[in-house]
Amino acid sequence: MASFTEKGIAASTSYFTGTVWVNMNVKPEEGYNINMGTITFEPKARTNWHTHTSGQILFVIEGMGYYQEKGKAIELIQEGDVVKIPKNVEHWHGASHSSSMRHISLVPEFDKDKTEWLEPVSEVEYNSFKVPVYAVENSLTPAAIMNHEELWPNYISKAKETDPELIEIFDNFAFDEVINHDAMDTKTRVLFIMASTVGSQALTEYRMFVNAALNVGVAPTAIKEVVYQAVPYVGISKVIDFIHATNEIFIERNIPLPLENQSTTAAETRIEKGLAKQKEIIGDRVDEMYKNAPKDLLHIQQYLSANCFGDYISRNGLDVKTREMLTLSFLIAMGGAESQIKGHITGNANVGNDRQTLINLMTQLIPYVGYPRTLNAIACLNEVLPLKN
Structure with missing residues (x-):
């Protein structure tokens, strides 16, 4: 019985470039109307261009490789990916520049299939995809490349030319x-990191993550709601540049402005609805905050209810669990807001974000806000939501 881990025999150099091993796991003569084998490609090895009249399915089980259909860009494929190749489509597949790749190849309706082998994939064609070359230069892991490529397809960092060691360290850590x-999930993670860049006043990185958010399918409304929500926590004088940057990116991408109104309150309802939203998140402690406020500071409590929660947090476009995580992202990145961090850790718990969810958030922010602010937030978390034995 053939094993998926066995390399098999050397593939014909008439149909493959480089070192390739073929292990036929299921053969038509065994009574199955399919042809299925495990193909192992050493780095830079690949098939020729070819077609199947019955189509082909690839199950990537190890490493990282490339797949390309004629007239389209090369795609990165890695362990866990399933590639469904249409009938009669000219294509090739193989290993990446720096990683071997093993996939299971399945050709259905084998009795009707005709495979036509064409010319080899040239070095120019194979090297047309820039990211793997970047990976070789900087020793990035396959996962780091894939995760970076998901956010910024075909983006080549300028820093790789001047600071290749830093890129290797950072990308392998942050993106792997x-x-x-x-x-x-990717969309959620990108929103939280984007929020932290506002809290950190990192406009360049914010622009990167707005583009990343759009690249992975985050709705423009959600992006705008993040930057709007930053106003009551970070202040308009620090947020206004991020609003302008967002609008510039939206205009570049032909996203019509202004976006649809997301407000749920009016002048006569903002304090009532804001107070209700505040109690939903903070709990009964809101009543104590009002009760204990000195008379000359009562207006601050009213502002919190009407403005922070009524004007901003009660808006549509994002659910309350996401909004509380965003608030925590702002506060962690800002630094010096431990009292508010504790309050919003409680708020997160009240709306259903448990300790592990908040640990995941803090972990994802480490590369962008640094260890001191993350460790301060973790200390707050351990105080408010200690680990239960």
């Missing part, structure tokens, strides 16, 4: 080790 800590 940290991302793989938990299963936070």
Whole structure:
């Protein structure tokens, strides 16, 4: 019985470039109307251009490689990916520049299939994809490349030319080790990191993550709601440049402005609805805050209810659980807001974001806000939501 881990026999150099091993796991003569084998490509090895009249399905089980259809850009493929190749489409597949790749190849309706092998994939064609070359130069892991490529397709960092060692350290950490800590989905993670860049006043990185958010399908409304929500926490004097930057990116991408109104309150309802939203998040402690406020500071409590929660937090476009995580992202990045961090850790718990969810958030922010502010936030978390034995 053939094993998926066995390399098999050397592939024909008539149809492949480089070192390739073929292990036929299921053959038509065994009574199955398919042709299925495990193909192992050493780095830079690949098939010729070819077509299948019955189509082909690839199951990537190890490493990282490339797939390309004629007339389209090269795609990165890695362990866990399934590539469904249409009938009669000219294509090739193989390993990346720096990583071997193993996939299971399945051709259905084998009795009807005709495979036509064409010319080899030239060096120019193979090297047309820039990211793998960048990976070779900086020793990036396959996961780091894939996760970076997901956010910024075909983006080549200028810093790689001047600071290749830093790029290797940072990208392997931020885009492999940290991302793989938990299963936070890409859209959510990008929004939280984007929020932290506002809190850190990191306009250049903010622009990067607005583009990343749009690249992975985050709605423009959600992006605008993040930057709007920053106003009551960071202040308009620090947020206004981020609003302008957002608008510039939207205009570049032909996103019509202004976006649809997301407000849910009016002048006569903002304090009532804001207070209700504040109690939903903060709990009964809001009543104590009002009760204990000195008379000359009562207006601050009213501002919090009507303005912070009524004008901003009660808006549509984002759910309350996401908004509380965003608030925590702003506060952690700002630094010096530990009292508010504790309050919003409680708020997160009240709306259903548990300790592990907040640990995941803090972990994802480490590369962007640094260890001191993250460790301060973790200390707040341990005080408010200690680990239960």
